[in-house]
Amino acid sequence: MLRSTGDRVVIVGGGIAGALLAKTLENHADVVLIDPKEYFEIPWANLRAKVDPAAVERTVIPHSDYLTHAKVVTAFAVGVDDSVVLTSIGRAVAYDFLVIATGRTCNRPQKQSERLEMFQDDKERIDGARSVLIVGGGPIGVELAAEIVMKSPEKRVTLVHGAPRLLKVMGARASAKALEWLRSKNVTVLLDQTVDLASATPDTREFTTSAGQTVEADAHFVCTGRPVASGWLKGTLLGEHVDEEGHLRVDGNLRVGGLRNVFAVGDITDVPEAKQGHLAQRQAMVVSRNLRLLVKGATREEKLHRYKPSPRTSMTVTLGHRDALAELPFMTLIGHIPGAVKPRDHFITRTRRMMGIKSKPYGTMPHVM
């Protein structure tokens, strides 16, 4: 049996999943969103934004632009017990229902203007560099290398990757095609090598790989994986439900540790599927529906929606404005054809529409100064 206690829903983390959850619940419950940033960010255009500032402003959206009723607490959550979330500004936020959506760790500034400046700085670093080093050959490193060489083919780009093949989230055929495509664009790809960046500063120009190879680069970008942001749960009520990779164990309703009123969504969960933004959004919608039922006083477990993990059927990596690499169930394609299928604006307009934000068409925004 379920029992409704109240309608205070606290969502920790204002990323892809948490922000959508707050938006879809704010007219149905008393929602508080806890996030250290004053904005929500659409990550899929991050890399384009480094070379094309016209894409930037539409992807960094103040929480106040899409939330009308929900309250926002700008702080890190630092602890949780069975009724309250503790925050880094000393405020305790009481909940009847709690959703953990803290995704992956990343250091982002608190203000939208500072985030936009970061993009502009990255763009200036790339513009001013004749050579660029990218460390990490997952989707982010590969997409960034592609963005740079497609916009500025004269730049010398070196991609260093610590594994024998690029894009381990995709199959071997996709890895081989990506490698061939990058090399055809004169990107130097060094596989099975790492770069120790511990002592590197923005002024470092010479790097040595683990194989002793020297790479000269005017600018460098680290595109290696980020850990799951579950460290703050250590020693709390939920700590015992964090697995060895840092993911929160959830059940079929996306609830944590059998607790009736605690859910988790997005990259932080241990749901056996790819960690992708569109799947984080699907999870958020399932929890949103369940919370609407619960705050209305649903009393039967069977009424709650279950989340069905998505079998990985396809994945696309964008390669600049024109090309893409698409891994489909029965084939892997690279070039203009998959590039034509992926929207030119990286799904920004669609994501903004989901959040109830009206959009100007892609490319009409002023450049960030």
Ligand SMILES: Cc1cc2nc3c(=O)[nH]c(=O)nc-3n(C[C@H](O)[C@H](O)[C@H](O)COP(=O)(O)OP(=O)(O)OC[C@H]3O[C@@H](n4cnc5c(N)ncnc54)[C@H](O)[C@@H]3O)c2cc1C
């Ligand atoms: C460059 C890039 C490109 C991508 N491209 C795609 C793509 O094309 N398609 C796709 O489907 N997926 C893509 N992804 C993956 C996708 O972005 C993630 O799967 C998605 O962001 C996960 O959403 P989330 O809400 O779980 O976590 P996140 O989006 O990581 O959000 C987590 C939020 O929690 C907050 N937070 C963290 N710690 C705390 C704390 N202690 N207290 C309070 N708040 C906290 C953070 O500030 C952040 O707002 C991409 C990712 C990146 C980085």
